[in-house]
Amino acid sequence: MSLFNARSAWTIYKQELMRAFRTAMQSILAPVLTTSLYFVVFGAAIGGRMQGGMDGVNYGAFIVPGLLLLTLLGESTSNASFGIYMPRFTGAIYELLSAPVGVAETLVGFVGAAATKSLILAAIILTTATFFVDYTIIHPVYALGFIILVSASFSLFGFILGIWADSFEKLSVVPMLILMPLTFLGGTFYSIQMLPEPWRTVAMANPVVYLVNGLRWTFYGSSDVSIGVSLGLTLAFLAACVALIAYIFRTGWRLRN
Amino acid sequence: MLDPILDIRGLTKTYPGGLTALGGVDLQIRKGEIFALLGPNGAGKTTLIGAVCGLVRPTGGTIHAFGEDMGKHWRTLRARIGLVPQELSTDMFEPVWRSVSHSRGLFGLPPDPARIEAILKSLSLWDKRNVQIRALSGGMKRRVLIAKAMSHDPELLFLDEPTAGVDVELRRDMWKQISEMRERGTTIILTTHYIEEAEEMADRVGIIRAGKILMVDEKDAMMKRLGRTEALISLAAPLAAVPEVLAAYPVALIEEGRKLCYRGGDGAGQGKTDVAEVTKALTRAGIDYTAIDIHESSLEDIFVDLVEGREALAGGAA
Numbered sequence: 001m002s003l004f005n006a007r008s009a010w011t012i013y014k015q016e017l018m019r020a021f022r023t024a025m026q027s028i029l030a031p032v033l034t035t036s037l038y039f040v041v042f043g044a045a046i047g048g049r050m051q052g053g054m055d056g057v058n059y060g061a062f063i064v065p066g067l068l069l070l071t072l073l074g075e076s077t078s079n080a081s082f083g084i085y086m087p088r089f090t091g092a093i094y095e096l097l098s099a100p101v102g103v104a105e106t107l108v109g110f111v112g113a114a115a116t117k118s119l120i121l122a123a124i125i126l127t128t129a130t131f132f133v134d135y136t137i138i139h140p141v142y143a144l145g146f147i148i149l150v151s152a153s154f155s156l157f158g159f160i161l162g163i164w165a166d167s168f169e170k171l172s173v174v175p176m177l178i179l180m181p182l183t184f185l186g187g188t189f190y191s192i193q194m195l196p197e198p199w200r201t202v203a204m205a206n207p208v209v210y211l212v213n214g215l216r217w218t219f220y221g222s223s224d225v226s227i228g229v230s231l232g233l234t235l236a237f238l239a240a241c242v243a244l245i246a247y248i249f250r251t252g253w254r255l256r257n
Numbered sequence: 258m259l260d261p262i263l264d265i266r267g268l269t270k271t272y273p274g275g276l277t278a279l280g281g282v283d284l285q286i287r288k289g290e291i292f293a294l295l296g297p298n299g300a301g302k303t304t305l306i307g308a309v310c311g312l313v314r315p316t317g318g319t320i321h322a323f324g325e326d327m328g329k330h331w332r333t334l335r336a337r338i339g340l341v342p343q344e345l346s347t348d349m350f351e352p353v354w355r356s357v358s359h360s361r362g363l364f365g366l367p368p369d370p371a372r373i374e375a376i377l378k379s380l381s382l383w384d385k386r387n388v389q390i391r392a393l394s395g396g397m398k399r400r401v402l403i404a405k406a407m408s409h410d411p412e413l414l415f416l417d418e419p420t421a422g423v424d425v426e427l428r429r430d431m432w433k434q435i436s437e438m439r440e441r442g443t444t445i446i447l448t449t450h451y452i453e454e455a456e457e458m459a460d461r462v463g464i465i466r467a468g469k470i471l472m473v474d475e476k477d478a479m480m481k482r483l484g485r486t487e488a489l490i491s492l493a494a495p496l497a498a499v500p501e502v503l504a505a506y507p508v509a510l511i512e513e514g515r516k517l518c519y520r521g522g523d524g525a526g527q528g529k530t531d532v533a534e535v536t537k538a539l540t541r542a543g544i545d546y547t548a549i550d551i552h553e554s555s556l557e558d559i560f561v562d563l564v565e566g567r568e569a570l571a572g573g574a575a
């Protein structure tokens with residue numbers, strides 16, 4: 001008895017990516033437009049007034065990692081959550097549940113596809129950014145690794161969300177009411193060091209701070225928190241999501257009832 | 258039963274809300290047969306199928322398929338089982354061909370365009386292969402779901418109300434296709450509300466009600482055992498009591514003595530003979546009658562009797 005059905009996993013992965021291309025306008029064009037608008041508003045309008053930039057980095061360039069992360073978190077979460085929620089909602093999930101497919105194949109298929117979409121999106125956003133600002137990536141390998149890690153973690157997170165949600169409202173409430181505020185407050189457009197106390201300390205409780213600063217470090221070699229802490233926390237988050245999903249599959253929660 | 262292909266023992270399912278949908282089901286399915294599971298709305302048919310196919314986590318009991326424990330060897334066993342769900346639920350934006358190929362891949366099999374083509378042709382879907390499923394009619398959609406379930410060549414196929422919402426002509430067509438599947442060696446378990454469907458194609462019939470299997474038998478044997486002749490004899494004048502001469506027959510007075518009701522027979526002609534004897538006895542006793550209405554109970558009557566709790570009929574046969 002095999003423990004992993006590679007063909008099944010590949011089938012799910014392919015199907016999910018195909019679904020994304022079916023809605024290419026929404027899943028690719030929209031983020032590009034949003035990112036461009038951010039660059040115009042923050043980079044050009046506000047950045048022009050920021051003398052000397054941030055930590056010696058031009059303001060427009062400074063916000064590139066933050067903007068990238070903003071999109072990655074949002075898109076990974078919503079892509080993965082919709083990916084699994086829709087078949088649950090329509091009932092089409094019967095086929096997956098009746099197939100010789102376990103947690104591993106499901107994760108590789110759904111989460112892998114969502115993460116892949118995020119990576120494609122990251123490439124598009126970084127390319128778009130070059131039209132607005134000059135930026136560098138000092139540690140490209142770390143940057144790629146970090147982007148993959150974040151995409152995978154938040155795709156997993158989105159997958160859990162998609163299993164937990166029993167309405168479209170719940171599906172959008174977490175990204176809107178938790179993820180978005182945390183991201184905006186997490187130093188996407190500014191350095192935590194700019195905040196007065198006690199807000200600086202309070203901000204350190206925001207997990208997104210570590211993500212933004214981790215990515216910023218891979219771009220510019222400096223950030224508000226150490227890269228080790230950032231990586232460690234992201235990995236811990238990933239591990240927690242995997243453990244939770246394994247538990248969900250073992251109990252059949254929200255799937256086999 | 259020797260080596261059943263599916264062996265369900267003591268299966269129970271209580272939903273989180275506290276509703277017990279299955280209250281200890283025992284059921285054995287023979288290899289190669291068509292088994293019809295008959296029951297009213299909410300009897301637990303879909304739940305039973307779901308428990309076998311992995312859609313519903315059973316609360317208790319065991320399920321063995323192909324001689325192996327489903328709980329332990331679900332991965333290899335599920336690959337040999339197919340399911341056509343009751344609801345028309347699938348990604349409606351997919352074209353037919355891709356949807357059916359996807360199903361095959363999902364069950365871990367390599368692509369086989371020739372096989373998919375054969376399946377689509379056998380279900381008259383070949384012309385529609387590039388059409389989005391949502392653009393098909395209801396009956397066609399159901400056939401797509403059948404095609405999807407057949408795409409991995411299951412040895413055991415569940416059809417949950419395969420002909421619901423399908424017109425008479427298409428229904429006959431589908432019966433034919435299901436028979437063909439059986440001829441190719443597939444064991445088929447179907448649920449249905451249409452008695453004629455079970456009567457037409459099943460080898461054996463199981464009656465389920467409120468999460469319990471009431472009876473399982475060969476279709477013919479069941480008809481014979483439960484098949485009843487019902488005769489209503491309208492009397493010229495009301496009677497106060499059943500005449501002495503009819504004491505030996507299962508008759509009763511109804512409608513304030515204006516009608517004599519006979520219920521009996523064995524589904525194989527005994528009933529009609531009895532009714533003839535009853536009328537002769539009435540004539541001999543000088544009791545006049547104005548009309549006789551006689552009919553054989555179909556499986557539907559049996560079914561209705563059973564599910565309405567009028568088990569007196571069944572009890573009388575034992």
Ligand SMILES: Nc1ncnc2c1ncn2[C@@H]1O[C@H](COP(=O)(O)OP(=O)(O)OP(=O)(O)O)[C@@H](O)[C@H]1O
Pocket residue numbers: 257272273274276277278296297298299300301302303304305343
């Ligand atoms: N997910 C669920 N949660 C709670 N109760 C459920 C669930 N699914 C089914 N039930 C209940 O379990 C019982 C059996 O339902 P089931 O769908 O198995 O019946 P059925 O025989 O297939 O009926 P039908 O002929 O209408 O399809 C019903 O009372 C139903 O309300």
Ligand SMILES: [Mg+2]
Pocket residue numbers: 302303304343417
């Ligand atoms: Mg049902």
